[in-house]
Amino acid sequence: MPGPLSDQVVVITGASSGIGRETALMLGRCGTRLVLAARGREALEGLAADIRREGGRAVVVPTDVSDAEAVERLAETALE
Secondary structure, three states: OOOOHHHOEEEEEOOOOHHHHHHHHHHHHOOOEEEEEEOOHHHHHHHHHHHHHOOOEEEEEEOOOOOHHHHHHHHHHHHO
């Protein structure tokens, strides 16, 4: 069983809007370290700023999940 959310790293694809955005905000409030992915950098940066303003931690990785190399970079960032 995983430990507390504050000890976890979570990758959220589709984080720039809808349920992905709301999930990121909720997890950010729990102290989860977030790796935010979607195609649009601007929306991701805005979300990351909102999370950080509330004391959360978030890294932005613009990613098109249909691009295998981009997904590999996303995974490498999450592991770091």
